[in-house]
Amino acid sequence: MLLITCPWCGPRDETEYHYGGQAHVPYPETPADLDDRQWAEYVFYRDNPKGHFAERWMHGLGCRRWFNVLRDTVSYDVLAVYRLDEPRPELPAPHAPHQTAETAGGNR
Amino acid sequence: MTTTPLPEHPDWLWRNPEPRSSYDVVIIGGGGHGLATAYYLAKHHGITNVAVLEKGWLAGGNMARNTTIIRSNYLWDESAAMYERALKLWEQLPEELDYDFLFSQRGVLNLAHTLQDVREGVRRVNANRLNGVDAEWLAPDEVAEVCPILNVSADTRYPVLGGTYQPRAGIAKHDHVAWALARRADEMGVDLIQGCEVTGFLKDGDRVVGVETSRGRILAGRVGLAAAGHSSVLAQRAGFRLPVQSHPLQALVSELHEPVHPTVVMSNHVHVYVSQAHKGELVMGAGVDAYNGYGQRGSFHVIEHQMAAAVELFPVFARAHVLRTWGGIVDVTPDASPIIGTTPIENLYVNCGWGTGGFKATPAAGLTFAHTIATGEPHPLNAPFALERFTTGALVDEHGAAAVAH
Ligand SMILES: Cc1cc2nc3c(=O)[nH]c(=O)nc-3n(C[C@H](O)[C@H](O)[C@H](O)COP(=O)(O)OP(=O)(O)OC[C@H]3O[C@@H](n4cnc5c(N)ncnc54)[C@H](O)[C@@H]3O)c2cc1C
Ligand SMILES: [Zn+2]
Numbered sequence: 178m179l180l181i182t183c184p185w186c187g188p189r190d191e192t193e194y195h196y197g198g199q200a201h202v203p204y205p206e207t208p209a210d211l212d213d214r215q216w217a218e219y220v221f222y223r224d225n226p227k228g229h230f231a232e233r234w235m236h237g238l239g240c241r242r243w244f245n246v247l248r249d250t251v252s253y254d255v256l257a258v259y260r261l262d263e264p265r266p267e268l269p270a271p272h273a274p275h276q277t278a279e280t281a282g283g284n285r
Numbered sequence: 286m287t288t289t290p291l292p293e294h295p296d297w298l299w300r301n302p303e304p305r306s307s308y309d310v311v312i313i314g315g316g317g318h319g320l321a322t323a324y325y326l327a328k329h330h331g332i333t334n335v336a337v338l339e340k341g342w343l344a345g346g347n348m349a350r351n352t353t354i355i356r357s358n359y360l361w362d363e364s365a366a367m368y369e370r371a372l373k374l375w376e377q378l379p380e381e382l383d384y385d386f387l388f389s390q391r392g393v394l395n396l397a398h399t400l401q402d403v404r405e406g407v408r409r410v411n412a413n414r415l416n417g418v419d420a421e422w423l424a425p426d427e428v429a430e431v432c433p434i435l436n437v438s439a440d441t442r443y444p445v446l447g448g449t450y451q452p453r454a455g456i457a458k459h460d461h462v463a464w465a466l467a468r469r470a471d472e473m474g475v476d477l478i479q480g481c482e483v484t485g486f487l488k489d490g491d492r493v494v495g496v497e498t499s500r501g502r503i504l505a506g507r508v509g510l511a512a513a514g515h516s517s518v519l520a521q522r523a524g525f526r527l528p529v530q531s532h533p534l535q536a537l538v539s540e541l542h543e544p545v546h547p548t549v550v551m552s553n554h555v556h557v558y559v560s561q562a563h564k565g566e567l568v569m570g571a572g573v574d575a576y577n578g579y580g581q582r583g584s585f586h587v588i589e590h591q592m593a594a595a596v597e598l599f600p601v602f603a604r605a606h607v608l609r610t611w612g613g614i615v616d617v618t619p620d621a622s623p624i625i626g627t628t629p630i631e632n633l634y635v636n637c638g639w640g641t642g643g644f645k646a647t648p649a650a651g652l653t654f655a656h657t658i659a660t661g662e663p664h665p666l667n668a669p670f671a672l673e674r675f676t677t678g679a680l681v682d683e684h685g686a687a688a689v690a691h
Contacts (some may be wrong), residue, residue, distance in 0.1 A: 178584045179576070192586045196575035199531075217676040221528040221619045227579045251301040251579045261513075 184280030299471035307504035315339025321651020330659035333474035340482035344463030356454035374648035384465035393454035435510035514614030516637035532573035535583035541565035605629035
């Protein structure tokens with residue numbers, strides 16, 4: 178379970194939020210010029226990193242506002258929370274390789 | 286249901302060879318799909334100079350973590366063809382592999398709790414029948430006949446309004462399936478190499494010629510990528526993108542009980558699915574966590590919801606104890622259908638995107654992927670599941686159509 182700090186309401190349980198996928202995916206600047214491959218990239222292709230990921234969340238049971246979260250997709254640590262009009266914060270790159278449940282043996 | 290003890294398996298099932306410096310085909314990922322692919326490469330195409338590289342232990346990924354539900358009642362023609370072929374293979378594989386992996390065709394019920402569920406269910410039954418898939422629509426009293434412990438009374442929060450039933454569906458003992466495939470592939474000469482992580486690709490221009498691994502470089506004529514939740518991580522290292530997102534998916538089991546639950550029950554609306562394992566545990570699952578993740582664990586609130594749903598549907602479970610929970614990492618595509626075929630990199634083929642439902646497909650995934658690797662062309666069954674569909678728009682959109690995403 179994640180504890181996420183809404184920029185307006187403060188720390189709340191994950192269940193109050195709605196997940197919105199990758200952040201910083203701008204609508205194409207010149208949509209009429211895109212070919213099918215470029216449309217496919219915009220509509221269907223998203224990053225899926227093992228490590229730091231900038232993603233959108235919406236505080237559905239609170240202020241209902243969207244904001245961005247920088248999260249580690251292996252440890253699930255929330256590293257930073259920032260508003261849509263703020264730039265992605267600079268953080269040191271995650272240590273690789275991660276010690277995960279998986280490399281540690283995992284659970285069958 | 287069966288109460289027979291689990292079959293004994295021989296302690297010695299496959300060799301543990303050192304990786305050789307080159308192979309005709311290298312398969313990345315020793316899950317069910319990688320093993321089935323190796324098996325069919327050898328059996329159907331006579332290609333035995335093959336290595337399956339597994340970073341952990343054989344079939345310790347999603348193959349070891351899934352809830353083992355096998356069914357073919359998918360809505361769209363392309364999916365029904367693929368999963369029904371798999372089901373037919375499941376029906377013959379125990380004999381073919383000479384290994385009893387307890388494939389138990391105890392049927393699957395997909396419950397309807399709303400008028401929309403009812404319409405979707407009836408439509409899917411009709412579509413299934415047109416595709417030669419066994420399917421029936423059951424009224425609540427008929428649902429109760431199939432599964433007497435299910436609460437079909439009208440005064441629950443989401444009453445059971447009926448359900449679809451596929452009698453040939455069921456469950457199998459997943460570990461035994463993997464071992465059965467591994468034993469035969471090994472016998473035919475395939476090298477199964479555990480503790481061997483693929484860390485990069487050797488390329489000659491846009492053509493793959495081998496892989497970098499934690500145990501050195503291995504040259505390969507062709508490479509098949511069957512790494513489930515890690516497919517996009519590896520694709521990126523090979524130099525192309527996949528439209529998949531990796532999500533945690535969890536399951537749990539109770540302590541052992543006497544046989545009480547004769548079939549498999551799935552409910553999309555209240556979102557739980559339950560079967561009783563051969564030994565007697567109640568096996569339960571639900572949906573993926575919303576967020577991307579690789580941590581092989583999921584959120585507790587998902588468990589809370591599925592337990593609440595299970596107890597409402599099965600009051601008899603109210604005092605059962607959860608014994609353990611675990612998670613896997615599944616790769617989800619935008620249309621909830623798999624990707625099997627060629628990639629922008631020559632001689633590199635991909636089998637991924639099975640998301641939450643790839644166990645049931647294991648034999649057909651292996652058969653079609655082996656065909657694609659051996660011939661460079663898709664098998665008729667996997668042609669619709671090419672990566673290009675996200676550019677052409679010819680999606681096989683099973684989201685919400687497939688009677689929950691499993
Ligand atoms: C909780 C849960 C419940 C599920 N329930 C069902 C169900 O009831 N019915 C159903 O049909 N499906 C179900 N699934 C989905 C099913 O398990 C998967 O779709 C299927 O197992 C995927 O194919 P696979 O068996 O080859 O994957 P895996 O077994 O995950 O195989 C991939 C392998 O690749 C290895 N690998 C990854 N990266 C590398 C690397 N760099 N180098 C070498 N090896 C690597 C991994 O260690 C892993 O062993 C469920 C999944 C989960 C997690
Ligand atoms: Zn808020």
